[in-house]
Amino acid sequence: MIKRVGVVTGGYGVLGGAIAEGLARAAIAVAILGRRAEPAEAKAAAIRKAGGDASVLVAEVAGRRPGTPLRRPRARERGGSGILRDGAEP
16 A cells, blocks of 8 residues: 655644644655754654654755755655645745
């Protein structure tokens, strides 16, 4: 069975964190993408503690060309993709 993966930029902020938690509650594996590892790891740990599936991708996405293959390797590794939400806050 292929599990859907939701990649959430800024997934440890207020908006992105709420999106990541909602996806996890909907049984979607979440990849939290952000510039800072520590808050991303903390959010992923909280999601896992609540029974969800979460991982962390540390990267700078501001200023990247659309379509840059940042999310593809991790999504393939986890079984597929399907959701990309921008929750990054300025």
